[in-house]
Amino acid sequence: MAEFKEISPDASAGEKLLNWVDNRFPASKLYKEHLSEYYAPKNFNFWYFFGSLALLVLVIQIVTGIFLVMHYKPDANLAFGSVEYIMRDVPWGWLIRYMHSTGASAFFIVVYMHMYRGLIYGSYRKPRELVWVFGCAIFLCLMAEAFMGYLLPWGQMSYWGAQVIVNLFAAVPFVGPDLALLIRGDYVVGDATLNRFFSFHVIAVPLVLLGLVVAHIIALHEVGSNNPDGVEIKGPNAPKDANGHPLDGVPFHPYYTVHDILGVSGFLLVFSAVIFFAPEFGGYFLEYNNFIPADPLKTPLHIAPVWYFTPFYSMLRAITSEMMYVLIACVLAGAYFGAAKTNLPKVIKAGVVGAAVFVSLLMLSIDAKFWGVVVMGGAVVILFFLPWLDNCAVKSIRYRPDWHKYMYGVFVVNFIVLAYLGVQPPSAIGERVSQVGTLFYFGFFLLMPMWSQMGATKPVPDRVTFTPH
Amino acid sequence: MKKIILSLALALGVVAGAQASGDTIAWDKAPNKTNDLGALQNGAKIFVNHCLNCHSAAFMRYNRLKDIGLTEQQIKDNLLFTTEKVGDTMKANIDPKQAKEWFGATPPDLTVIARSRAGHGGTGADYLYTYMRTFYRDEAKATGWNNLVFPNVGMPHVLWELQGERRPIYDTHEEHGHQVQTFKGWEQIKPGKMTALEYDQAMGDLVGYLQWMAEPAQNTRVRIGVWVLLFLVGFMFIAWRLNASFWKDIK
Numbered sequence: 001m002a003e004f005k006e007i008s009p010d011a012s013a014g015e016k017l018l019n020w021v022d023n024r025f026p027a028s029k030l031y032k033e034h035l036s037e038y039y040a041p042k043n044f045n046f047w048y049f050f051g052s053l054a055l056l057v058l059v060i061q062i063v064t065g066i067f068l069v070m071h072y073k074p075d076a077n078l079a080f081g082s083v084e085y086i087m088r089d090v091p092w093g094w095l096i097r098y099m100h101s102t103g104a105s106a107f108f109i110v111v112y113m114h115m116y117r118g119l120i121y122g123s124y125r126k127p128r129e130l131v132w133v134f135g136c137a138i139f140l141c142l143m144a145e146a147f148m149g150y151l152l153p154w155g156q157m158s159y160w161g162a163q164v165i166v167n168l169f170a171a172v173p174f175v176g177p178d179l180a181l182l183i184r185g186d187y188v189v190g191d192a193t194l195n196r197f198f199s200f201h202v203i204a205v206p207l208v209l210l211g212l213v214v215a216h217i218i219a220l221h222e223v224g225s226n227n228p229d230g231v232e233i234k235g236p237n238a239p240k241d242a243n244g245h246p247l248d249g250v251p252f253h254p255y256y257t258v259h260d261i262l263g264v265s266g267f268l269l270v271f272s273a274v275i276f277f278a279p280e281f282g283g284y285f286l287e288y289n290n291f292i293p294a295d296p297l298k299t300p301l302h303i304a305p306v307w308y309f310t311p312f313y314s315m316l317r318a319i320t321s322e323m324m325y326v327l328i329a330c331v332l333a334g335a336y337f338g339a340a341k342t343n344l345p346k347v348i349k350a351g352v353v354g355a356a357v358f359v360s361l362l363m364l365s366i367d368a369k370f371w372g373v374v375v376m377g378g379a380v381v382i383l384f385f386l387p388w389l390d391n392c393a394v395k396s397i398r399y400r401p402d403w404h405k406y407m408y409g410v411f412v413v414n415f416i417v418l419a420y421l422g423v424q425p426p427s428a429i430g431e432r433v434s435q436v437g438t439l440f441y442f443g444f445f446l447l448m449p450m451w452s453q454m455g456a457t458k459p460v461p462d463r464v465t466f467t468p469h
Numbered sequence: 470m471k472k473i474i475l476s477l478a479l480a481l482g483v484v485a486g487a488q489a490s491g492d493t494i495a496w497d498k499a500p501n502k503t504n505d506l507g508a509l510q511n512g513a514k515i516f517v518n519h520c521l522n523c524h525s526a527a528f529m530r531y532n533r534l535k536d537i538g539l540t541e542q543q544i545k546d547n548l549l550f551t552t553e554k555v556g557d558t559m560k561a562n563i564d565p566k567q568a569k570e571w572f573g574a575t576p577p578d579l580t581v582i583a584r585s586r587a588g589h590g591g592t593g594a595d596y597l598y599t600y601m602r603t604f605y606r607d608e609a610k611a612t613g614w615n616n617l618v619f620p621n622v623g624m625p626h627v628l629w630e631l632q633g634e635r636r637p638i639y640d641t642h643e644e645h646g647h648q649v650q651t652f653k654g655w656e657q658i659k660p661g662k663m664t665a666l667e668y669d670q671a672m673g674d675l676v677g678y679l680q681w682m683a684e685p686a687q688n689t690r691v692r693i694g695v696w697v698l699l700f701l702v703g704f705m706f707i708a709w710r711l712n713a714s715f716w717k718d719i720k
Contacts, residue, residue, distance in 0.1 A: 042719055084528035084580060087684070094686045254715055262712045265705035272701060276694020283587060291585035291683075293578070469716045 034221055039234070039249030040256055041227035043464040047117035049263030050110050052256075056264060057107045058213065064100040065202065072152065074198035076191040079154035080293040098279040104146055105285045106271055108308035111139060119386075120408055122395030123226040129387040131223065134216040136384045141212060143309070143380070145205045148197040150306060151189070155290030160303045162197070163189045168316070171370040188296055229464045230395030239463065248464045284423075302425045310422025311415050312376045315441065317426060318434040319372035326439070327371070328360045334446075375438065382445045389445055392452040394460050401455030407444070414440050493618045494652050496590040499598035502677030504688055509537040512678025515671060517548045517559075519627055520579060523568055526559035528580040529682050536685055537678075572612075572623040583676070583683040594680040601672045606634050606658065617652065632668045633661030 007019040021027050071090050073082040086093035115135070118124055124132030151162045166189065170180040185192030224234045232238055233248040240246055250256070280286040284307045289300055305313050319327075335356030339349045363371060392400055397408065418437045421430045502508040513534055516526075532555045534544050541555055549555065550562075561568075561576065569575045586593035600618050604626035607615035612625035617637060626632070636658055639650040663671065681687070 081528055087686070088528060088533065089530070094684070094690065098690075250719055255719065258708070258712045258715045262705070262708040265701060265708045269698065269701045269705060272694065272697045276690050276697060279690075280584070280587075288585055288587040288593070291581040466719075468720050469713060 034217075035253040035257070036251055037245075038221055038252040039246050040225045040252050041229075041231075041233050041248055041464055042250045042255070043227050043229060043248070043466040044225075044256070044259070045228050047113065047121075047228070049260065049267070050114040050117060052260040053110045053263060053267050054107070054114055055213070056267070057103055057110055058209075060099060061103045061107065062206065064096045064103065065206075067096045068100055069202055074152070074195050076154065076194055076294070079152060079194060083153045095275070098275045101286055102271065102274050102279060102281075104149065105281070105306070105308065106267075106274075107142060108146070110267075111142060112308075115139065115383075116412070118226075120397040121226055121228050122230050122390065122392070122397075124387045125226075125230075125390065125395045126387070127223045128220075128226060131216060131219045132387055133384055134212055134219055136380075138209065138212045138216060139383070140380060141205055141209045145201060145209060146306070146308065148201040148205070151194060151197045152201065153290055154194065154294045155287075156292045156294055156298070156300050157287045157290040157303070159189055159294035159296070160300055161305055162193065164303055165305070166193075168369070168373045168376075171367060171373055173366055173370065176370075190296070226395065227464055228396060229398060229461065231460065231462070231464050233464065248466070304423050304425075307419060307423060310420070311418040312379050312422075314418040314422035314434045315379050315438045316372040316376040317422070318431065318438040319368055319375050320431065320435075321368040323435050323438075324363055324368050324371060326435070328363050330439075331356050331359055331363070375442075379438075379441060382442070386445065386448075389448040390452050391449050392457065394457045396460075399458040399460045401457060403455060404452075407451070410440070411444050414444075493620065494599070494603070496595040496599045496618065497602070498591065499594035499676050499680075500673045501594075501680075502673060503681045505677065506538040508674040508677050509681055510539060511671070512674035512676070512681075513537065513539070513548070515675045516579075516678050516682075520675075521559055521561060523561055523563045523572075523576040523624075523627075524579045525561040525576075526580040526682060527578050529559050529685075531555050531557060531559065533685055537681065574623050576624065579679065579682075581683045583680040592680075593683070594676050597679055598672060598676045601628070601675065602632075602669065603637075604629070604632070604635070605637050605655075628668075629661065631661050631663045631671065633657055634659040 004023055005019060007016055011019070018028065022029070068086065071082060071086045071093065073079055083097070086097050088094075090096075118132060118135065147162075147165065151158045166180055166183050169183060170176040172179055181187065183193075184190070185196055224232075227233070231248070233246040238246055238248065274281060274285070280288070287306070304310065335353050338344065338352040342349075344352075392404070394400055397405060414437050418434060418441070421434045421437075424430055502512070531544050531549060531553070532541060534548070535541065539548075544555055559580075563576075565575045583593040583597060586596040588596070590596065596618065600616060603617035604614055605617070606613065609615075610621070612623070614622070614624075614626040614629075616622040634657075635655045638653045638656055640653045641648055641650050643649070657665075661668065684690075
């Protein structure tokens with residue numbers, strides 16, 4: 001137990017109260033560790049706004065969600081009407097609902113930017129692997145949260161989007177149909193599905209999400225923030241002042257709190273512009289079809305998920321039976337490389353070749369749609385492994401070989417192209433492009449151990465680069 | 470299982486997303502009348518007198534019409550049946566089961582129809598404005614009517630008395646070796662109570678009303694949005710200066 005602190009009887013009432021609390025709960029200690037004495041590098045740039053913005057959007061989603069649940073009815077016969085009730089009869093209900101629906105899209109924009117920042121500045125590298133892994137878990141949770149939340153308005157897109165995605169699970173060999181049944185709670189998406197998705201959306205997933213956010217921040221504050229230079233400001237050799245604080249760091253509060261308020265004002269400006277002037281955002285944030293109540297007997301002509309899922313949806317659609325031969329060739333080529341070009345023990349080489357042949361046989365015997373699901377899931381799961389795939393000598397893009405920048409540039413363009421194709425109805429050309437895009441996406445990560453080592457890196461400075469404002 | 474296969478096929482892109490209704494004529498641009506109270510009131514009148522017989526607007530309450538300048542007494546006197554209360558939602562007079570028998574489908578609820586019909590061709594209002602003005606006589610159909618933007622539509626031309634009867638004129642020409650028909654214009658077969666211009670205006674009012682009803686808060690939203698953005702610009706300025714005053718010490 002910590003030492004019990006006595007305070008002067010002349011102290012003010014506020015000081016006495018704080019002392020009373022501090023003797024029982026580490027209020028001042030937490031405040032110091034995470035805000036006033038948490039030193040963050042002083043060279044943060046634009047990209048570092050998105051972490052705090054993600055937290056802001058999370059709060060917006062939770063608070064607006066609480067108010068929506070007060071009026072929403074998770075019942076297949078009432079759900080659509082209750083949303084319209086919120087939009088019309090609940091005072092300011094339209095604002096709350098638009099904040100929530102726009103917030104969902106904003107969440108993904110902010111999180112994609114946040115992840116991109118981590119990617120280019122090597123924020124996932126040792127010792128920040130767990131920060132990244134927790135972050136990826138948050139992203140996965142967010143996808144589950146968004147997917148299940150999208151069913152709740154019970155419009156045509158809600159219904160058929162859920163129908164298509166849940167049916168994907170039916171493609172799993174042996175257990176698939178039962179698995180899909182377990183998720184739906186019925187043979188088609190129906191009232192049972194709506195109720196369980198509601199439950200997951202408002203309580204189960206948010207609980208996990210909040211826990212992961214806490215873990216993400218605790219892990220971050222344990223190892224300290226990275227920065228655009230990828231220079232450690234708290235390392236044993238980093239310059240420190242007389243009190244042992246890093247010279248290249250500033251206390252999070254007040255420096256980054258005021259800085260983040262500036263970021264918040266910019267974000268709110270854009271966010272409000274969407275809410276008040278274009279809440280449907282041209283059919284991307286609120287799809288037009290979703291203003292038609294769910295009808296199990298009428299399949300819409302074109303079912304597409306909401307924009308933030310479309311890169312992954314494109315990869316799913318890219319896996320046709322034709323594409324399977326390409327993937328098998330990739331697996332066998334990988335096995336050949338492992339067997340012929342490395343110095344691994346013979347037993348392992350044999351194992352690699354055996355496994356590759358086995359996987360190829362599976363790929364030939366199981367339907368392509370199952371592998372599509374595997375690819376879609378793999379596209380998210382592969383992010384978890386990023387810290388162990390990157391072998392570059394330096395962290396930040398700033399000091400990597402120039403061609404790495406093009407590599408990341410192509411990665412971003414590829415991701416956007418996949419997102420675009422996922423919105424479009426299927427087409428022959430789109431299919432080819434998405435297949436190339438899928439190969440690039442996976443090649444980017446799976447070949448990273450090799451390509452990240454190539455080329456000459458630039459010298460990393462000892463101190464962060466910072467120009468006073 | 471069939472449904473599972475079907476939706477998977479859709480998901481995997483085996484079935485090409487043919488846009489059956491996409492091959493119809495281009496949509497006309499609907500006039501924006503959501504701020505014109507006179508037009509909205511006229512639209513509401515047409516809506517209640519003609520549409521509400523078969524279609525509901527089950528999420529729209531009569532007393533919401535106060536937002537477009539009607540008093541509660543006016544709503545009661547002109548738009549309500551004696552049995553209804555002013556706080557009720559707009560329910561169709563027809564029995565949905567009978568309607569299904571007569572038209573082959575239950576007439577859709579119209580509360581948010583203007584939002585749901587938006588697409589690549591334009592806004593939902595554009596679609597409805599075009600739809601209401603492109604009915605034509607087609608004896609091959611059970612109802613005797615057909616429509617250019619919604620081929621084989623189940624709804625007969627309810628407003629034929631106002632518009633009269635019309636017939637589309639096609640121009641036939643050859644394109645890539647196929648006979649192609651392009652829509653040229655209309656021929657009035659029987660005159661209606663309204664001239665073509667009056668009818669277009671009435672439909673503009675009706676569509677304006679439908680557009681307003683789909684989101685009654687839409688103009689409030691924009692009005693408030695302007696103030697919110699002005700506030701945020703001021704807030705951003707203060708945040709910017711606050712940030713600068715803190716960071717000026719950091720060298």
